[in-house]
Amino acid sequence: MMSDLTKFTLAEARDAVASKKVSSLELTRAHIDAIEKARGLNAYVVETPDKALDMAKASDARIAAGHAGPLEGLPLGIKDLYATEGVHMQACSHILDGFKPPYESTVTSQLWRDGAVMLGKLNMDEFAMGSSNETSYYGPVASPWLPAGWDAEKGRAALKGDKKGLLVPGGSSGGSSSAVAAHLCLGATATDTGGSIRQPAAFTGTVGIKPTYGRCSRWGVAAFASSLDQAGPIARTVRDTAIMLRSMAGYDAKDSTSVNAPVPDYEKAVGASIKGKKIGIPKEYRIEGMPAEIEALWQQGIEWLRAAGAEIVDISLPHTKTALPAYYIVAPAEASSNLARYDGVRYGLRVPGKDISSMYENTRAEGFGREVRRRIMIGTYVLSAGYYDAYYVRAQKIRTLIKRDFELAYNDGIDAILTPATPSAAFGIGEKGSADPVEMYLNDVFTVTVNMAGLPGLAVPGGLSASGLPLGLQLIGRPFEEETLFSVAEVIEQAAGRISLPQAWW
Amino acid sequence: MTTTAKPSKLIKGATGDWEIVVGMEIHAQITSHSKLFSSASTSFGGDQNSHVTLVDAAMPGMLPVINEECVKQAIRTGLGLKAKINHRSVFDRKNYFYPDLPQGYQISQFKDPIVGEGEVIVDVSASEQIIVGIERLHLEQDAGKSLHDQSPTESFVDLNRSGVALMEIVSRPDIRSAEEARAYVTKLRTILRYLGTCDGNMEEGSLRADVNVSVRRPGEPLGTRCEIKNVNSIRFIGQAVDVEARRQIAIIEDGGKIDQETRLFDPGKGETRSMRSKEEAHDYRYFPDPDLLPLEFDQAFVDELAKGLPELPDDKRSRFIADYGLPAYDAGVLVMERESADYFEAVARGRDAKLAANWVINELFGRLNKEGKTIAASPVSSQQLGAIVELISAGTISGKIAKDLFEIVWSEGGDPHAIVEQRGMKQVTDTGAIEKAVDEIIAANPEKVEQAKAKPTMLGWFVGQVMKQTGGKANPEAVNTLLKQKLGI
Numbered sequence: 001m002m003s004d005l006t007k008f009t010l011a012e013a014r015d016a017v018a019s020k021k022v023s024s025l026e027l028t029r030a031h032i033d034a035i036e037k038a039r040g041l042n043a044y045v046v047e048t049p050d051k052a053l054d055m056a057k058a059s060d061a062r063i064a065a066g067h068a069g070p071l072e073g074l075p076l077g078i079k080d081l082y083a084t085e086g087v088h089m090q091a092c093s094h095i096l097d098g099f100k101p102p103y104e105s106t107v108t109s110q111l112w113r114d115g116a117v118m119l120g121k122l123n124m125d126e127f128a129m130g131s132s133n134e135t136s137y138y139g140p141v142a143s144p145w146l147p148a149g150w151d152a153e154k155g156r157a158a159l160k161g162d163k164k165g166l167l168v169p170g171g172s173s174g175g176s177s178s179a180v181a182a183h184l185c186l187g188a189t190a191t192d193t194g195g196s197i198r199q200p201a202a203f204t205g206t207v208g209i210k211p212t213y214g215r216c217s218r219w220g221v222a223a224f225a226s227s228l229d230q231a232g233p234i235a236r237t238v239r240d241t242a243i244m245l246r247s248m249a250g251y252d253a254k255d256s257t258s259v260n261a262p263v264p265d266y267e268k269a270v271g272a273s274i275k276g277k278k279i280g281i282p283k284e285y286r287i288e289g290m291p292a293e294i295e296a297l298w299q300q301g302i303e304w305l306r307a308a309g310a311e312i313v314d315i316s317l318p319h320t321k322t323a324l325p326a327y328y329i330v331a332p333a334e335a336s337s338n339l340a341r342y343d344g345v346r347y348g349l350r351v352p353g354k355d356i357s358s359m360y361e362n363t364r365a366e367g368f369g370r371e372v373r374r375r376i377m378i379g380t381y382v383l384s385a386g387y388y389d390a391y392y393v394r395a396q397k398i399r400t401l402i403k404r405d406f407e408l409a410y411n412d413g414i415d416a417i418l419t420p421a422t423p424s425a426a427f428g429i430g431e432k433g434s435a436d437p438v439e440m441y442l443n444d445v446f447t448v449t450v451n452m453a454g455l456p457g458l459a460v461p462g463g464l465s466a467s468g469l470p471l472g473l474q475l476i477g478r479p480f481e482e483e484t485l486f487s488v489a490e491v492i493e494q495a496a497g498r499i500s501l502p503q504a505w506w
Numbered sequence: 507m508t509t510t511a512k513p514s515k516l517i518k519g520a521t522g523d524w525e526i527v528v529g530m531e532i533h534a535q536i537t538s539h540s541k542l543f544s545s546a547s548t549s550f551g552g553d554q555n556s557h558v559t560l561v562d563a564a565m566p567g568m569l570p571v572i573n574e575e576c577v578k579q580a581i582r583t584g585l586g587l588k589a590k591i592n593h594r595s596v597f598d599r600k601n602y603f604y605p606d607l608p609q610g611y612q613i614s615q616f617k618d619p620i621v622g623e624g625e626v627i628v629d630v631s632a633s634e635q636i637i638v639g640i641e642r643l644h645l646e647q648d649a650g651k652s653l654h655d656q657s658p659t660e661s662f663v664d665l666n667r668s669g670v671a672l673m674e675i676v677s678r679p680d681i682r683s684a685e686e687a688r689a690y691v692t693k694l695r696t697i698l699r700y701l702g703t704c705d706g707n708m709e710e711g712s713l714r715a716d717v718n719v720s721v722r723r724p725g726e727p728l729g730t731r732c733e734i735k736n737v738n739s740i741r742f743i744g745q746a747v748d749v750e751a752r753r754q755i756a757i758i759e760d761g762g763k764i765d766q767e768t769r770l771f772d773p774g775k776g777e778t779r780s781m782r783s784k785e786e787a788h789d790y791r792y793f794p795d796p797d798l799l800p801l802e803f804d805q806a807f808v809d810e811l812a813k814g815l816p817e818l819p820d821d822k823r824s825r826f827i828a829d830y831g832l833p834a835y836d837a838g839v840l841v842m843e844r845e846s847a848d849y850f851e852a853v854a855r856g857r858d859a860k861l862a863a864n865w866v867i868n869e870l871f872g873r874l875n876k877e878g879k880t881i882a883a884s885p886v887s888s889q890q891l892g893a894i895v896e897l898i899s900a901g902t903i904s905g906k907i908a909k910d911l912f913e914i915v916w917s918e919g920g921d922p923h924a925i926v927e928q929r930g931m932k933q934v935t936d937t938g939a940i941e942k943a944v945d946e947i948i949a950a951n952p953e954k955v956e957q958a959k960a961k962p963t964m965l966g967w968f969v970g971q972v973m974k975q976t977g978g979k980a981n982p983e984a985v986n987t988l989l990k991q992k993l994g995i
Contacts, residue, residue, distance in 0.1 A: 082567075083565075083566065083567050089566065091566070096566065099566070101565065101566065101567075102560075103560055103565070105567060218567070218569060219567065219568070219569050220567040220568075221567045222566040222567050223566075223567065223797075225796070226795075226796035226797050227796035253571065254569060254571060255569050255571075256569065256570070256571050256572065256797060256798050256799055257796075257797065257798075257799065333793060334793075334796055336601075336791075337599050337601050337610065337611050337791070337793070339610075340601060340603065340609065340610020340611055341564040341566070341608060341609050341610050343603060343605075343610060345605045345608070345663065346563060346564070346608060346663075347565070356605060356661075360603055380791065383601070383791035383792075383793055384789055384791060385789045385791075388791075388793070392793060
């Protein structure tokens, strides 16, 4: 038996629990201990050890009785954007102060249905708005990866202070990526509106998939931008994400945008041959100023896939460069409306005022952080009379064009598209975006196109940067063909060799 | 360009004639078990906040799911308004903050409504019909209700209505008087009730009107309009139009100009007052609701609903005129409510239809109105009234006796045929018996006989005496004929 039960992959843990080599209780206790020791990283905003132990005991009973589910007894972390019945859900915002929903999101309820165990709620950028997990009301999350030249002692000192200089775990699902990379759960739920699963996965050497829009129910997940939001998993291997996605996906009559299509056993696609698959390489993703090591990583990825028998095809997605500006109109527009419900009237924070208007103003000024307020203002502006056509309508047209770019590529027989996941490796906490928010927004340059087109996208580690930090490759698939992504990603995973995640220094 | 009203509808101002132009937005609550996007009950009068789901309260992560029955009701209504049904429509968000609007936006339809252009034939009076164009009908959510009278320091919110389905029916500015405005709403309500798509209950708020009023010199372009919000009775709609038109005329005649604004009608004071100006108007930032797919259906879906529609009032009215030979006005009165029309048909079937119409309209409606009863609660059933009509037609009872019989049936119930038998109410048609009474009266009143010979209108006095003696049962025609004969007049 493995000495540290948190070092299992999710698949390994599943097999160990199913074969009764390890009990869910032991597995869960190991994770609870690890979480306690890792509080400095700030990955969890709420720990639910009692609930976890109860769920683990129930899992062990089901295993003993011979009816274990596909995720039976496996401890997971849940992003704070998901409603969890009776447990804190605040989207890491002050405005939802004290909110404990009387309902469970569809996605998490499916995880519990399949036997998973909840360890707690994971930190994130406030309302999923951010690319570094620095906008959380609960403070930034540190990546378990140390900056080049840092030793454990320096890292620990920084954790005790303002964390400046430590690396960001990406965002918005920074708590999820950090917790997975630091072995504080076997896998985590995350969400992705413009890259919030794939960019944090790339920054932490983990695997994350944003499935096709409509694949997972959005019911019970606080909305950021409804037409772009999708749930998905972050885990340590391609196989692990495939296992988790099978439980998370599925049609939900309570979400009008969810799609009624059967959920395949994604794990079966892991290890399948990619011989003859046509992999598109879009020239527009070779952006100006892209570091040479990112270019080299991409080239390496191409070589690996070619070596595995895939056909590499140069393609063009001509509207790529318009995606980011269009995204930063569509997403804030929807957000400005979605976040209107946080008004201090029915739940969460209320800051009194002399009348209803001042109550609204006080509550929302105090309840929302700077970045959320900025996006609400941008969104309100672009939807305003006189600006709507110039901004929102044009952005929607661009969206149609981006979608068409992909459709044309897929019509030409392309099975998947390979790109870098991010334009750089992880940066330091406090390093970006304080003067110019666009500096931060540029992190999403390779990922937003996928949300705009509603396609599945997966980030898988491809190697390390010169300074020893993980770099990710992105695979973009055809609608509802997540299986292809799992097959191709596993080839990269095998070729790159599993990145060894940092040993606990925290 | 819209038509100009008849001269009789113009309002006289100090400086000449003015024409009123009215267009209306009617908010009609859809008859359905559950709300537009949630499973909460729509029933009226529950405890505060007892008909509220997580969706209606806009909890984080909640999503709307369209209630198909509400869509069907909107299509049925569109068909009833002879309107274009749009096979693809889009739900938009109308954004504004208010405590009784939990989402911070109302889900409505802005650019692409479910129903397009149609028309309503409006009976303004016995002799006048106008056509009011329908611009569109769209689906939207109702808001909750703010309660300001529960506490001196706080306001409360009741979300029972939050999310209830409404149809907003927008008319063209085709209405030219308060009378026409009332008649339009009355007719629209009749159609909605026939269709069963809205109960039209204005007291409970199921039907509310925003009334757009402007004035102009006859033949001139449209004037600046003011919108009078949320008028909740047909009578008030008429009053609001008049009061607002006169206010606007007074301003213009004093050299002022009308500011486009939203106003409220105060029935107590009989005035409208400003609610908010155009400058204060909200920017609703409409955009397509990303939580909902466009609403799409095919013609077969519409055809299926069309097949299930009831006969509508205009068709029914034409049929009553053609089949029963009723005067247009009577037919119009009878079809106002579907229940009345059904009642009438039950009475008329196989009987004298005109007589049936008279009895339904004059006796029955008169009596129901007097006692504030609906036709459904009528103590006299259609079978009973049919029997009464039958007895009259057969000459078994006179019209006068029939009224007594109606009273008995109204208050005591029972089979009219049996009542007539048991209480000896049959008309005396036996000439012998009538002649006997006539002879006795003539013999007893020689001076009156002389007077009658000189002044034939005295006949009425003799008729009265004979009827009195026979207990009202003598056939009046027979009495008349015999008296004339015997008196030689």
